[in-house]
Amino acid sequence: MTTMTLFHSPLSPFVRKVMVLLHETGQQDRVALQAVNISPVTGDDQLDLDNPIGKIPALRLQDGTVLHDSRVICEYLDQQHVGNPLIPREGSARWRRLTLASQADAIMDSAVSSRYESFLRPEDKRWDGWLEAQAGKIRRSLANLEQEHLAELTSVFDIAAIGVACALGYLDLRQPAFGWRERQPGLAAWYAEVSKRPSLAATAPMA
Numbered sequence: 001m002t003t004m005t006l007f008h009s010p011l012s013p014f015v016r017k018v019m020v021l022l023h024e025t026g027q028q029d030r031v032a033l034q035a036v037n038i039s040p041v042t043g044d045d046q047l048d049l050d051n052p053i054g055k056i057p058a059l060r061l062q063d064g065t066v067l068h069d070s071r072v073i074c075e076y077l078d079q080q081h082v083g084n085p086l087i088p089r090e091g092s093a094r095w096r097r098l099t100l101a102s103q104a105d106a107i108m109d110s111a112v113s114s115r116y117e118s119f120l121r122p123e124d125k126r127w128d129g130w131l132e133a134q135a136g137k138i139r140r141s142l143a144n145l146e147q148e149h150l151a152e153l154t155s156v157f158d159i160a161a162i163g164v165a166c167a168l169g170y171l172d173l174r175q176p177a178f179g180w181r182e183r184q185p186g187l188a189a190w191y192a193e194v195s196k197r198p199s200l201a202a203t204a205p206m207a
């Protein structure tokens with residue numbers, strides 16, 4: 001039975017994180033999806049009422065409480081099922097995994113804002129140096145994941161792995177020529193494997 005409403009767009013990597021977590025924890029039937037089509041300059045009236053910052057995802061609970069952003073929503077939903085937690089509840093694992101998840105979110109932030117810069121901003125106002133700086137952040141983050149965190153990523157499919165998979169999926173969607181697979185073959189092999197998971201296959205963004 002659906003008891004919650006998720007403000008949703010199929011192309012948002014932040015929304016996808018929430019959807020993957022719902023699939024992985026068997027909770028997708030508890031959430032109704034409310035489609036929104038927004039950008040930083042075109043909002044959605046209902047969303048703005050529920051989340052004053054006007055961003056997705058936002059999750060309305062049965063009692064009307066609204067949760068945002070994706071980190072808070074994932075943490076909430078991870079405490080609503082009885083299986084293994086996808087966010088470690090305590091100890092050093094919690095901080096390690098959340099930091100990796102934060103790195104994945106930062107890749108998404110850079111990729112989403114690059115999309116806005118190259119697609120939304122009027123052409124005469126675009127700033128190549130700024131786009132290059134975002135690309136640098138993404139390149140450094142992916143190199144760091146390959147060099148320092150591949151074993152951790154491979155060890156368990158949890159919030160960190162969900163985040164990295166969603167970040168890579170969004171990069172492929174918006175910047176297919178970014179070329180990360182050649183630079184990070186280990187990450188590419190990991191991604192090819194986890195992409196077979198039903199949760200990722202069911203939520204893959206289609207342009």
Ligand SMILES: N[C@@H](CCC(=O)N[C@@H](CS)C(=O)NCC(=O)O)C(=O)O
Nearest residue numbers: 012014039040055056057069070071
């Ligand atoms: N930190 C937020 C980021 C969410 C975000 O940037 N969502 C984008 C869609 S991918 C959005 O709502 N953009 C509209 C805007 O920036 O006003 C989260 O983790 O949920």
